[in-house]
Amino acid sequence: MxxxxxxxxxxxxxxxxxxxxxxxxxxxxxxxxxxxxxxxxxxxxxxxxxxxxxxxxxxxxxxxxxxxxxxxxxxxxxxxxxxGNPGDLRSLCRPALLRLCASLGDSIFLLVRSGFDAVCLDRSEGPFPIRSFTGDIGGRVALGVGQGALAILAFLPEAEREEVIRFNLSRVREYGVFDEVYLRTEIERVRQLGYAGRNTGLLEGMAGVAVPILDREGRAVAALSVGTISARLNDDRLPTVVELLKREAAAIGPKINPFDVTLRRPAQSLGGSTPEQRVVPGVDRGSVVDPLG
CATH class of the missing domain: 1.10.10.10 (Winged helix-like DNA-binding domain superfamily/Winged helix DNA-binding domain)
Incomplete structure (x- = not known):
């Protein structure tokens, strides 16, 4: 030797x-x-x-x-x-948001996990007036509430997912339509389909669909969401929307920098300047909102 x-x-x-x-x-x-x-x-x-x-x-x-x-x-x-990735997640995903918004003609959201919450890191506005759980950039919602936050939760490692469910169960119950059985059923459904897309009935006339963005280890760190009116997300159009979302998410995943500060402290990547709040006239920003997150 x-x-x-x-x-x-x-x-x-x-x-x-x-x-x-x-x-x-x-x-x-x-x-x-x-x-x-x-x-x-x-x-x-x-x-x-x-x-x-x-x-x-x-x-x-x-x-x-x-x-x-x-x-x-x-x-x-x-x-x-x-x-390999000098930019942050927001910069990395921005072209995808613009492409999706142009292709679909709907509002596109980028959500990222922050502890037990999902934070809206970026959005590209479509022509249709919609509302979201997170509101504008920087808004947050409990993981499990809304399609984007549900997509992230469903694809966390099992131990982390269980921890989030235990912590957030009382929070999601505040929306009046969630209980543990329902939440776990939805999570399993999302894992089987590979996307979260369903009108939960929390806001009549609104609909959303979201897919997880997985890092190199297969862990969900973010989600791409579409928010639109229910008529634009019918059974005929849904497969096309899901396919476009999955294609963009699959391209982003391998490029994610695991040491990006965005993944640990999302608010720091917002630059301190939040775009003007976009809300539907006459609707309070803190009210129950559409099911995309």
Whole structure:
């Protein structure tokens, strides 16, 4: 076996370094042993160990002291995220909102999770006057209330989803049509369909549909929602709207920066300047609103 060394890697070893990084990415959850990684990249154990130790020295790989398993480090992901997506989620999604608004002729909303709530991070206004649970940019609603917030809740990891349900159940009951059985039934329905789209009856004549935006780990961090009048979201048009939403969400997901401050503190990305409130004349902004979130 070759002797291990932490000497700097020569330029000729760059392809081997990336081979090891790719092998590590495939076992990131459970971690990998030198023997396992060596087989995966087709190198000797000594060479693989030397490469791993050099990556450890650079802070790109970490080794568990007890199990001796290797994983890509947080510094590696931070570096990749910074290089791969310099913009925030709002900037990343803005073109999608504009495309959807132009294609569908309806109002489009971007919601992002904030603890037990969903926050309206951005919106593109369509020609039809509609109201939403979150109101304008910066408004928030409990996860589970409204189509966008329901889409996010439905696609959270199970443990997180259960925690949110327990915390928010009393909050969603305030709307008068929710109980735990109903909420869980709706969540299961959304998970099966891949979207939340239904007129809940909270506001006559209004309708909405939303799809989750999933990050690289399959976790729902945001949602794209359409808000419109019920007549424009009938059974014939719904599949087309859902397909357009899913296409845009699928394109956004892989580009999301996991270290974007938007995902942890959405209000900070609003820039402190909220657009003029858009409300239907004669309707109080705090009243019960349409089912899109």
């Amino acid at each position: 070759e002797a291990a060394s932490t000497a700097p890697i020569a330029s000729g070893g760059v392809p081997r370094v990336f081979a090891v990084i790719r092998a590590l990415s495939a076992v990131q959850v459970e971690g990998g042993r030198v023997t396992q990684l060596a087989r995966a990249v087709g190198l000797t154990q000594g060479t693989t160990h030397r490469l791993l130790q050099s990556l450890v020295a650079e802070g790109m790989v970490e080794q568990d002291e007890r199990s001796k398993l290797y994983r890509l480090s947080m510094d590696f992901f931070a570096l990749a995220a910074k290089a």
